[in-house]
Amino acid sequence: MTKVASFEIHYRQYLDAAGTAVAELPAFARDPKALIPLYRAMVLTRRFDAKAVALQRTGRLGTFASSLGQEAVTVGLAAAMRPEDVLLPTYREAGAQLWRGVRMEELLLYWGGDERGSDFQGPRADFPICVPIASQCLHAVGVAYAKKLKREPGVAVCVCGDGATSNGAFYEAINYAGVWRVPALFVVNNNQWAISMPRAAQTAAGTLAQKAIAAGIPGVQVDGNDVIAVRDAVEQGLARARGGEGASVIEALTYRMTDHTTADDASRYRDAEEVSGQWAKDPIARLRQHLAAAGAWSKDQEERLIETISGEIDAAVERYLATPPMPPEAMFDHLYAVLPAAYTEQQIAASRGGDHA
Amino acid sequence: MTKVASFEIHYRQYLDAAGTAVAELPAFARDPKALIPLYRAMVLTRRFDAKAVALQRTGRLGTFASSLGQEAVTVGLAAAMRPEDVLLPTYREAGAQLWRGVRMEELLLYWGGDERGSDFQGPRADFPICVPIASQCLHAVGVAYAKKLKREPGVAVCVCGDGATSNGAFYEAINYAGVWRVPALFVVNNNQWAISMPRAAQTAAGTLAQKAIAAGIPGVQVDGNDVIAVRDAVEQGLARARGGEGASVIEALTYRMTDHTTADDASRYRDAEEVSGQWAKDPIARLRQHLAAAGAWSKDQEERLIETISGEIDAAVERYLATPPMPPEAMFDHLYAVLPAAYTEQQIAASRGGDHA
Amino acid sequence: MPETTLIGGVNMALARALSEDERVVVLGEDVGANGGVFRATQGLLERFGPERVIDAPLAELAIGGISVGMAAAGLRPVAEIQFMGFIYPAIDQIVNHATRLRNRTRGRLSCPMVLRAPFGAGIHAPEHHCESTEAMFAHIPGLRVVVPSSPQRAYGLLLAAIRDPDPVIFLEPTRIYRAVKQQVEDDGAAMSLDDCFVLREGSDITLVTWGAMVKETLAAADRLRAEHVSAEVIDVATLKPLDFETILGSVEKTGRCVIVHEAVLTGGFGGEIAARLAERGLLSLQAPVERVTGYDTVVPLFRNEYHFLPSEARIVAAARRALAFA
Amino acid sequence: MPETTLIGGVNMALARALSEDERVVVLGEDVGANGGVFRATQGLLERFGPERVIDAPLAELAIGGISVGMAAAGLRPVAEIQFMGFIYPAIDQIVNHATRLRNRTRGRLSCPMVLRAPFGAGIHAPEHHCESTEAMFAHIPGLRVVVPSSPQRAYGLLLAAIRDPDPVIFLEPTRIYRAVKQQVEDDGAAMSLDDCFVLREGSDITLVTWGAMVKETLAAADRLRAEHVSAEVIDVATLKPLDFETILGSVEKTGRCVIVHEAVLTGGFGGEIAARLAERGLLSLQAPVERVTGYDTVVPLFRNEYHFLPSEARIVAAARRALAFA
Ligand SMILES: Cc1ncc(C[n+]2csc(CCOP(=O)(O)OP(=O)(O)O)c2C)c(N)n1
Numbered sequence A, B: 001m002t003k004v005a006s007f008e009i010h011y012r013q014y015l016d017a018a019g020t021a022v023a024e025l026p027a028f029a030r031d032p033k034a035l036i037p038l039y040r041a042m043v044l045t046r047r048f049d050a051k052a053v054a055l056q057r058t059g060r061l062g063t064f065a066s067s068l069g070q071e072a073v074t075v076g077l078a079a080a081m082r083p084e085d086v087l088l089p090t091y092r093e094a095g096a097q098l099w100r101g102v103r104m105e106e107l108l109l110y111w112g113g114d115e116r117g118s119d120f121q122g123p124r125a126d127f128p129i130c131v132p133i134a135s136q137c138l139h140a141v142g143v144a145y146a147k148k149l150k151r152e153p154g155v156a157v158c159v160c161g162d163g164a165t166s167n168g169a170f171y172e173a174i175n176y177a178g179v180w181r182v183p184a185l186f187v188v189n190n191n192q193w194a195i196s197m198p199r200a201a202q203t204a205a206g207t208l209a210q211k212a213i214a215a216g217i218p219g220v221q222v223d224g225n226d227v228i229a230v231r232d233a234v235e236q237g238l239a240r241a242r243g244g245e246g247a248s249v250i251e252a253l254t255y256r257m258t259d260h261t262t263a264d265d266a267s268r269y270r271d272a273e274e275v276s277g278q279w280a281k282d283p284i285a286r287l288r289q290h291l292a293a294a295g296a297w298s299k300d301q302e303e304r305l306i307e308t309i310s311g312e313i314d315a316a317v318e319r320y321l322a323t324p325p326m327p328p329e330a331m332f333d334h335l336y337a338v339l340p341a342a343y344t345e346q347q348i349a350a351s352r353g354g355d356h357a
Numbered sequence C, D: 001m002p003e004t005t006l007i008g009g010v011n012m013a014l015a016r017a018l019s020e021d022e023r024v025v026v027l028g029e030d031v032g033a034n035g036g037v038f039r040a041t042q043g044l045l046e047r048f049g050p051e052r053v054i055d056a057p058l059a060e061l062a063i064g065g066i067s068v069g070m071a072a073a074g075l076r077p078v079a080e081i082q083f084m085g086f087i088y089p090a091i092d093q094i095v096n097h098a099t100r101l102r103n104r105t106r107g108r109l110s111c112p113m114v115l116r117a118p119f120g121a122g123i124h125a126p127e128h129h130c131e132s133t134e135a136m137f138a139h140i141p142g143l144r145v146v147v148p149s150s151p152q153r154a155y156g157l158l159l160a161a162i163r164d165p166d167p168v169i170f171l172e173p174t175r176i177y178r179a180v181k182q183q184v185e186d187d188g189a190a191m192s193l194d195d196c197f198v199l200r201e202g203s204d205i206t207l208v209t210w211g212a213m214v215k216e217t218l219a220a221a222d223r224l225r226a227e228h229v230s231a232e233v234i235d236v237a238t239l240k241p242l243d244f245e246t247i248l249g250s251v252e253k254t255g256r257c258v259i260v261h262e263a264v265l266t267g268g269f270g271g272e273i274a275a276r277l278a279e280r281g282l283l284s285l286q287a288p289v290e291r292v293t294g295y296d297t298v299v300p301l302f303r304n305e306y307h308f309l310p311s312e313a314r315i316v317a318a319a320r321r322a323l324a325f326a
């Protein structure tokens, strides 16, 4: 037997759970002050998340998918991106979307069952939230191909969950991205659960990063609760892609701290102890400790931050709640670029509303 | 960066292109006489193949997919199997099917556009030829699961092409097989081409065996023109599966020596020199040289073999050509176990035949 | 006799099938410890163990294709697709394999499998959780397409589907999963997959429907009764193969027909029924067949989905038009 | 003006689109050096290079999904699915994304893509090479479904499809790919995607069809003419959105209608047309609408597929029945 190929998967972490640096920090992280925007964004994400859950519980929002505990993944990846990159998110990437300029009221409109929530005024080329698991991975390949063909700068950054890596669409996407050498990056937000399915029930593979080997592209694992590690790994993946070296996969290890969505009850299938044990790895506390230890963050700053953020969120909620619904006939407005004559009669009928004949 | 996983892919060959042993032969191959059935089956496969192509060229058969040059893969894998195993083949595995007891006239009926060709009188549980690429990989997982649940012996042996490994169904299948630890084996018959797509255009992966890493199962590469290597690797994969250790992937490296099917013209997309250069690796000549060198095969035996085989083939062709078509209404016979009343009228109409009103 | 909901009927049938036939297995995403996102498989893991109540990795194509393999190898898989909006990757296996394996092998292999999926809008859920594309399936030869609309029919039809020797798509109307409770005896009695159900007899007009719209259609029939119109209400239940004779018989009696479904109008299964009525019932029809359906557009997100769904008022208005036609 | 076949018309339109709009790319299995298994893309790789004429790894779901991404990012992908029998994995991307991206984002993103596929039986090919499941697609809101049936219409409709700002399924009838030659000028003139084509005017009966069945339908019209019956022949061409007004206008004139399609009867798109005729043309219809279709079963392998397909004789017989009805 001859050895014809060999592969290794590496894991990256800069801050341990206590916020102590365990490796030399990457350039962007050496000045602690430069990390404050990341901290702020993670706190905003968590506060926004809590508000959304509260709105749902009080009947003012639909089903919502919380990203509690996963803030470092979602903020870290967005922080590494440039405006010309394109984000293709799941429903659990509010942190990345907000960083990139999606407005809070837009996200609320989306979760409130209103299509206008996906008409982002900020990142116009970013994709809307994708619900069918893994299907957006293929869009990323198409976007990346378009960028490459048009000689436009930018990378397609696709985020998906651990469950998504069992889906054929994920694999077809990384395989195409590999062989076409397009500027794409696949971030697997491994929160250890796909609704009630634990990570170990999805695949016999020891890491999700090794899925990349099937596509002949690099795969790497990072501590997804270490925002520095996430941002650093994503920057490197983006640099590769920008340099024409093609796509890669990053597996970010984190943990889903709450129910799958507000419609779920995780106590049916996982132990409370498993969850509470994970708080020790909290990404926000970790960065706060790191900043505080470096003298770059005070109680006072924290209080002011919370206050500002709360104000921003409350204002966004108000704008959301003040948005009247679209008229019923709007359901035909964007069916086609120009509505064919064959549909006019139905549009008129619809304009009378659901209760009418 | 910590290393968290590492993998190697190995390649296995026993006979080099000249038929010389380059490694100690496995037990089953030590007595050259024991290899004669393999040789016979490969010759039969090639002769049958040539006859089928001739029938197509003379309008007595439909489109046919030749396995010219790939006989060692298809015969080697079947020779390693037991009757209770289940074969899930593509359209290019006549060698395996014949070994397992499918009759030549059945294969001819199939390629002649007659469903009865898949009603094998021999291996009743084997799957029919599968046309939609990679879709049979999932059936293999289901069959293997059933065997495991019912505590029945036997392994589901799925064969697919190099092109198939780009398809989501292939990946979903190996991933499920891995995590469910079912008795399945996936043989990738890598003939370097998927119609006009060369292997390198399918994936950036250096080997197809490494696709297994994504599923957390073993993957190995073998010389697919060395029937001893194929049979040996498949035996080991089957032994694993039988022992409850689960599924694995074998990539057999071979070459498609002729057009994709009789409907194809490979001269449009590949060089004649590339093809002719491959004859030096011919699996049949290789085994013949090995046997002859060991004094286990003579010119005389070769002549008698050809004569017997030709007779068998001619007789099968006669039976095929003598089979009258099914009546038109037979198209409803096996639509459901029992045809619902709603279809009787249409079945009667159909019985009048296509030209009738 | 215990009272139960439609989803309860599903659960009872699954439990019954698992206990009476050891070939039956249940598989799907979150069907194990979680008991299914709607709790259709609640309690099954505990009773029948993880070998027969199988949590599946996140891949619907695989769920379809593996079920085909299981069925061909002698099991009776009952697979759950979490929502109909995620069933599409499995269509390939349904069209190309599940429905053809028997014919392709002249009966040597077959495919007794059930694919269950919650379907329909109106539950205030995110996008893709409100599909009703049953017509796509009703077009596939060799399939059975079954839609229960009461707890009793959920139980009886699902048992029939599981026992059926051929592949069945079983679509469960999410909106009425818990709408009503009914006494359902766990007696193992399957219902026929070859017959429509006449839910209410009437003489003036026939209302034909299935799934969650049974609710609005019955309400419309009530409203019409108050106007002294006697409406016959038919729940098609099994769309394929279609028991057209029952529908035709009713329309021959009443002379008027309204077909109600939640799916979009164009290419909806109501078109097939209306076409057959026009072919074979032309002389009985005293008015054009009316179709009250979802509009020909993408189901709006939930804030406006209610405007998309056929309402009791629209059904009543269509009936009145048919009755007024002369 | 050069003479060309239907497949030649496809090839001309592709070349034209690639040369007039740099956003256009062609992708699919074997579309490059091989020029497509039917030669639809012959010569394109040489003229436009591998960046715009792209051989795709073997994955139809990917072809669909990547086209969505390309289109949303400003390209105009024209993807080939090698045979309609392999289109099913792509349905997920069509239903859940291609047709919804515009609506989902209120017009911010859109999906101008074309998915071409050869379809239909009768070419003596192996299993899965003889699908006609256009009705499944005609049921999907937001899509256009186009079926050319002559060299000229292949050219003009494909150009229109590529220029259209929304997703289009373009189904090419394999059986008549090379059946006739016609003079087709490469003038870049697109045809309307909003209109049926009246291929022959007539006054006694309307024959409605599309795809390869246009051939048998025209032959049937000839045969009827010999019997002094004047048949109007309509090629629907664009099934979605449906130009029903042209069909209705014709049937209001003739009073009788036969719909012909190769797809199986139940749930076929003929049902939708017949249903609409019964709804809006009831008073004009002097006979029940007849449907002549493939039988409700799996298309037999090619030895018997011919018995499955609607024949000229069956169309003539249906027309005679309609004409005799009183
Ligand atoms: C194709 C598909 N199947 C099923 C679902 C229902 N569903 C929604 S989320 C989810 C689990 C996803 O898990 P993962 O990919 O790990 O992402 P996470 O929710 O954990 O972020 C499932 C099964 C879906 N949305 N799409």
Ligand SMILES: Cc1ncc(C[n+]2csc(CCOP(=O)(O)OP(=O)(O)O)c2C)c(N)n1
Pocket: B090, B092, B131, B132, B133, B134, B160, B161, B162, B163, B164, B165, B189, B191, B193, B194, B195, B256, B260, D029, D058, D060, D082, D086
């Ligand atoms: C899903 C699917 N897509 C497309 C085709 C058309 N097709 C038939 S064979 C083939 C190439 C298959 O290549 P490979 O898997 O390498 O097998 P080989 O023919 O080389 O044995 C293609 C594209 C098909 N049969 N199924």
Ligand SMILES: [Mg+2]
Pocket: A161, A162, A163, A189, A190, A191, A192, A193, A194, A195
């Ligand atoms: Mg997860």
Ligand SMILES: [Mg+2]
Pocket: B161, B162, B163, B189, B190, B191, B192, B193, B194, B195
């Ligand atoms: Mg190949």
